[in-house]
Amino acid sequence: MGLFDFLSRKKRSSVSRFPLYTKGGVCDVCGQSLSSKEAFSVPNKDFYASKQYLEFYTKTSEDLIYLVRNSQQGASKLSDKAIAESLLLAQQSQDKSEGSAVCINCIHMFR
Secondary structure: OOHHHHHHHHHHHHHOOOOEOOOOOEOOOOOOEOOOOOEEEEEHHHHHHOHHHHHHHHHHOHHHHHHHHHHOOOHHHOOHHHHHHHHHHHHHHHOOOOEEEEEOOOHHHHO
16 A cells, blocks of 8 residues: 555545445435545435435425425425425335445535
8 A cells, every 4th residue: 555545545534434435336415426435335324314414405305395295285384304304214214225325525414
């Protein structure tokens, strides 16, 4: 391992307490393409419990929230945040993976 690899690994460990994500794919938050050098594996309990992620999800899921609000009886009285929370709970109950892949730009939501 060279000096650059050591410094790079040390910098990443100061960015996140989560292990590096070593597979390909996209960030489960923003959809950015991933490489093993710029992503982290966030356990589901941490991923779905993040208040910052809930705020981000609420802001970026306006179309989905609108559809739920207009298609489900009683949903029109709920706040956007309450609808987003229920959508995330449903997503979590269906999620059988060990964790989520999160890019270096989004990892701050899970500290």
